[in-house]
Amino acid sequence: MSAPRARKALDGIPLYRAGKAALTEEHKLSSNENPYAPLPGVMERAAAELGRMNRYPDAGMTTLYDALAKRLGLSPDHFAAGTGSVAVLFSLLNAHLEDGDEIVHAWRSFEAYPIAIDLTGATAVRVPLRPDAGHDLDAMADAITERTKVVLVCTPNNPTGPVVTAAELRSFLARVPDHVMVVIDEAYVEFVRDPAAAKGLDALADHDNVVVLRTFSKAYGLAGLRVGYAIARPEVAESIRKATPPFTVTDVAQAAAVASLDAQDALDERVELIVQERIAMVAALRAQGWHVPETEANFVWLPLDEDAISFSAACDPVSVRPFAGEGVRISVGTPAVNAQLIELAGSWRTRNTA
Numbered sequence: 591m592s593a594p595r596a597r598k599a600l601d602g603i604p605l606y607r608a609g610k611a612a613l614t615e616e617h618k619l620s621s622n623e624n625p626y627a628p629l630p631g632v633m634e635r636a637a638a639e640l641g642r643m644n645r646y647p648d649a650g651m652t653t654l655y656d657a658l659a660k661r662l663g664l665s666p667d668h669f670a671a672g673t674g675s676v677a678v679l680f681s682l683l684n685a686h687l688e689d690g691d692e693i694v695h696a697w698r699s700f701e702a703y704p705i706a707i708d709l710t711g712a713t714a715v716r717v718p719l720r721p722d723a724g725h726d727l728d729a730m731a732d733a734i735t736e737r738t739k740v741v742l743v744c745t746p747n748n749p750t751g752p753v754v755t756a757a758e759l760r761s762f763l764a765r766v767p768d769h770v771m772v773v774i775d776e777a778y779v780e781f782v783r784d785p786a787a788a789k790g791l792d793a794l795a796d797h798d799n800v801v802v803l804r805t806f807s808k809a810y811g812l813a814g815l816r817v818g819y820a821i822a823r824p825e826v827a828e829s830i831r832k833a834t835p836p837f838t839v840t841d842v843a844q845a846a847a848v849a850s851l852d853a854q855d856a857l858d859e860r861v862e863l864i865v866q867e868r869i870a871m872v873a874a875l876r877a878q879g880w881h882v883p884e885t886e887a888n889f890v891w892l893p894l895d896e897d898a899i900s901f902s903a904a905c906d907p908v909s910v911r912p913f914a915g916e917g918v919r920i921s922v923g924t925p926a927v928n929a930q931l932i933e934l935a936g937s938w939r940t941r942n943t944a
């Protein structure tokens with residue numbers, strides 16, 4: 591018997607596992623989603639596009655690129671959008687990696703990275719996080735060989751929370767050869783308050799080999815509509831656009847993204863609410879005796895090791911994200927559910943610490 595056979599590269603690739611469903615959507619603290627309704631004006635402008643669903647979307651994404659260009663002070667040819675920044679990363683890696691190449695990234699980091707990397711046939715070189723759960727950029731620079739084509743830097747790091755500082759990134763970039771691409775994944779950049787944190791756009795201004803990834807899924811609350819983008823010098827942006835199938839981002843999603851950019855004040859307010867809840871959650875958990883790494887994102891990390899799975903079960907009806915043998919990531923939700931989670935975490939500690 592013979593049958594169609596997928597590429598060997600797929601054999602070791604796990605299916606991406608999304609965060610567990612919860613009692614109510616509000617109880618879902620497992621996928622770093624925004625707990626709030628769309629920003630003002632977004633529903634209306636998306637609905638207007640929905641009525642044109644017989645038409646293909648604008649493949650050139652001109653309105654979206656123009657809006658981003660205006661917001662960030664760069665020309666539109668610096669952008670490449672896709673159905674979420676994960677999809678943009680897939681296109682980027684497909685455009686730049688092949689069998690035999692190496693890509694360096696921190697681990698534990700975003701669980702979509704291994705999938706995106708393995709599909710290209712390139713070899714992942716994983717560099718363990720520091721004890722404080724941040725990137726070990728010195729070790730990552732040491733891991734670069736003549737085969738390295740790409741380095742991924744996730745700041746703030748999902749799922750652990752710390753940022754890379756501007757000083758750390760500067761010395762790292764000084765050690766990276768010009769032909770090696772450095773992808774800075776800023777999915778959570780809007781939640782960052784640490785003034786020492788690295789800024790991807792500053793790095794891009796100084797280094798042609800830097801690519802910044804951003805998304806409308808987290809702070810902007812458009813996870814279900816799928817819009818993310820890369821910011822890069824035009825030749826690199828073009829390579830990503832070429833490697834992306836046409837008509838991926840719908841006009842509904844493009845309109846929602848542009849309307850969200852127009853609602854900057856409401857966005858700032860909402861993000862500030864989430865940041866204040868994060869600060870309160872970290873303080874409450876530390877007061878219970880938990881070791882919580884610094885976090886600049888909309889989630890906190892509990893390094894529970896072997897207790898990750900049993901802790902996450904004990905959080906029911908709140909859904910959190912366990913990483914077996916490593917820890918548990920808890921997204922910041924609404925104040926009521928955050929309070930419920932903090933209480934559950936407190937009783938778990940009382941039961942499980944002598």
Ligand SMILES: *Cc1c(COP(=O)(O)O)cnc(C)c1O
Nearest residue numbers: 674675676700748777805807818
């Ligand atoms: C959520 C997330 C993304 C973006 O996801 P999309 O919904 O595909 O835009 C990218 N990187 C990291 C580290 C994330 O956590």
